[in-house]
Structure formats: C-alpha cells, structure tokens
Amino acid sequence: MIGLPNWLTVALNGTLEAVSRSALRDRAQAISDAYRAGGTSQIIRSDDDALAYAVVRMPATYAALRASLEQAMHIIPAYAPRSILDLGAGPGTATWAAADAWPSVERSTLIDSNARLLALARGLGASGDAPGVETSVMQGDAVTMLAKAPMADVVIASYALTEIAPAALDDILMRLWTLADRLLVIVEPGTVNGFKRILAYRDMLLAQGAQIIAPCSHEGRCPLSDTARWCHFNARLPRSRDHQITKRASVPYEDEKFSCLVAGKGFTGLSTGRRILATPHVSKGGVSFTLCAPERTEERVITRSDKAAYKAAKRYDWGDVIGL
Numbered sequence: 001m002i003g004l005p006n007w008l009t010v011a012l013n014g015t016l017e018a019v020s021r022s023a024l025r026d027r028a029q030a031i032s033d034a035y036r037a038g039g040t041s042q043i044i045r046s047d048d049d050a051l052a053y054a055v056v057r058m059p060a061t062y063a064a065l066r067a068s069l070e071q072a073m074h075i076i077p078a079y080a081p082r083s084i085l086d087l088g089a090g091p092g093t094a095t096w097a098a099a100d101a102w103p104s105v106e107r108s109t110l111i112d113s114n115a116r117l118l119a120l121a122r123g124l125g126a127s128g129d130a131p132g133v134e135t136s137v138m139q140g141d142a143v144t145m146l147a148k149a150p151m152a153d154v155v156i157a158s159y160a161l162t163e164i165a166p167a168a169l170d171d172i173l174m175r176l177w178t179l180a181d182r183l184l185v186i187v188e189p190g191t192v193n194g195f196k197r198i199l200a201y202r203d204m205l206l207a208q209g210a211q212i213i214a215p216c217s218h219e220g221r222c223p224l225s226d227t228a229r230w231c232h233f234n235a236r237l238p239r240s241r242d243h244q245i246t247k248r249a250s251v252p253y254e255d256e257k258f259s260c261l262v263a264g265k266g267f268t269g270l271s272t273g274r275r276i277l278a279t280p281h282v283s284k285g286g287v288s289f290t291l292c293a294p295e296r297t298e299e300r301v302i303t304r305s306d307k308a309a310y311k312a313a314k315r316y317d318w319g320d321v322i323g324l
C-alpha cells in the first residue's frame with residue numbers, strides 16, 4: 001500500500017479541523033460526479049472544494065505518482081534530482097511525491113490555473129513537518145506559464161494533460177520536454193483513453209530522441225498498441241477515516257489504476273529486464289505472467305519443478321521488472 005507521508009496526513013487533518021464533514025462529503029460528491037461526467041477540476045472554486053479534492057483524490061493520485069516514480073527509480077537508482085517543475089500541480093501532489101521519492105529535491109515550481117488549489121498547496125508546504133522544499137507558485141494557464149517557467153531536473157504532469165484542450169497538447173508536451181533537464185514524468189488515469197494519450201506522447205518524445213525509462217522496458221513498438229488491452233498499473237492506497245466517510249466507502253483501501261510514461265535524457269547504463277504487464281497467475285502447475293517486449297508481449301510460465309525460480313516467481317507482482 002502507498003499512503004500519504006505522515007507530515008501530509010497531519011497537515012491535511014489540520015486544515016480539516018474546522019470543516020463540516022457533511023459539507024465536505026457534498027462537495028466531494030459534486031467533484032466526483034463532475035469528473036465521472038467527463039468534466040475537469042474547474043468545478044473546484046472554493047477552499048472547501050480544494051480540501052474535498054485533497055481528501056478524495058490526492059491520496060490516489062499521490063499513490064499513482066509514487067508508484068510511477070518507483071518504476072523510474074528502479075531503472076535509474078543513482079539519480080538524485082534537485083529541482084521539480086509540477087504542471088497542473090493542484091495541491092502539490094507531484095511535488096510531495098517527488099520529495100518523498102528523492103530526498104535530494106530542494107525546490108519546485110508549481111503551475112496551475114486554479115488559485116484555490118495552489119493556495120492549498122502553499123498551505124500544505126508551509127506546515128510544520130513539510131519537507132524542506134522551496135516552492136514557487138505560478139498561477140495561470142499552462143501555455144502562458146510554461147513560456148516563462150524555469151527549467152527543472154524533473155518535469156511532472158500528473159493527471160493534468162487530461163484536462164488540457166487537445167489543440168494545445170502537442171505544443172505543451174514539447175514545452176515540457178524542453179524544460180526537462182533529465183526527466184519528464186507523465187501520469188494519466190489508467191483508462192483506454194489515458195493509455196492512448198500516453199502512447200501518442202511516447203511516439204512524439206521518441207521522435208525527439210527521448211530515452212524511455214518507464215514503464216516500457218524497450219524503445220520499440222508498444223506490444224499493446226493495436227490490441228484490446230491497454231498498459232496500466234495498480235496502486236493500492238489506504239483510506240483514512242475522512243476519506244472513507246467522504247467517499248461513503250465500505251473498505252479501508254482503494255485501488256487506483258494509472259498509466260504513466262517517464263522519458264529521460266542523457267542516462268547511461270540503464271538496467272535491462274522486462275516489465276510484468278498484469279497480475280501473475282499462480283496455479284498448481286506454476287506461475288504464469290505476461291512480459292512487455294518490442295512488437296509483441298511474451299508469455300512466460302515458471303513451473304514448480306524449477307524450485308528456485310518458482311520461489312522467486314511467487315513474489316512477482318504486476319509492474320515488476322524481471323531479468324531477461
């Protein structure tokens with residue numbers, strides 16, 4: 001399970017102290033309904049709306065981000081970035097996830113058109129035990145703000161490109177890539193459409209000479225591109241009591257499906273392997289799983305008779321990279 005770091009839970013709980021839970025639940029419901037109907041975070045207009053977003057969505061987007069960064073860190077374990085550019089930052093989710101993943105992070109620039117979410121991000125970042133990341137905030141539309149944004153070691157767009165008008169997307173992607181000194185991280189909902197957008201970004205970035213750090217274990221054609229399947233992963237997160245009440249949920253955890261892409265510049269000695277594309281199936285005969293490879297997926301079975309390999313394979317999980 002991937003939960004919010006303790007400092008962020010404490011900071012969020014602090015902001016919730018004076019807030020009516022029934023009002024929060026109503027706002028959360030309105031936000032969820034708007035998202036489900038294909039709407040955007042334009043529905044977030046007040047401080048309570050921003051808090052409702054932070055309670056019901058931030059734990060899930062944080063878990064997806066943290067899992068995406070983990071995939072990248074597995075491939076480039078020695079990399080230690082110092083600066084972040086967080087596009088569509090909302091309450092600063094990507095900044096907090098990056099600070100947790102890489103204690104080397106010293107500063108982050110948060111861009112968002114939504115003043116309420118940015119105010120919440122600032123408040124969370126100023127809370128007592130927040131990581132010592134120096135944050136600067138740029139409020140305005142992505143196109144305008146990216147024209148004057150500083151470069152950063154890592155540029156992140158988390159659940160943000162999905163809200164950008166399609167006509168502006170190519171231009172924004174190229175600006176993000178130009179502003180990324182080493183890594184561009186994109187996280188999208190783990191839906192068919194989220195995956196289609198990730199595929200399009202992958203093609204565009206490969207044409208710019210990008211290295212694909214994650215999730216793909218190669219830079220060849222995506223084996224799922226012309227199939228009914230889509231590349232996505234699952235991040236399981238714990239639900240706090242407020243999260244559970246606000247979502248009227250019965251179980252204390254949630255599964256967030258996400259698709260991601262981490263593109264890099266100038267990395268050498270990348271570790272090799274193949275990524276597992278779905279939950280491995282364990283049966284009496286052995287462990288079977290699907291691996292990502294150029295052009296087509298590879299089906300593998302590790303039988304019980306191969307004792308050492310079988311013992312290791314029983315621990316394999318969706319999203320793991322295993323040796324060839």
Ligand SMILES: C[S@@+](CC[C@H](N)C(=O)[O-])C[C@H]1O[C@@H](n2cnc3c(N)ncnc32)[C@H](O)[C@@H]1O
Nearest residue numbers: 041061088089090093112113114141142158163
């Ligand atoms: C779904 S939220 C994601 C927030 C955060 N990155 C996360 O992962 O939790 C999308 C964010 O993108 C911002 N956004 C959408 N369109 C934008 C645009 N054209 N320019 C700047 N920000 C935008 C919204 O205000 C919102 O904060």
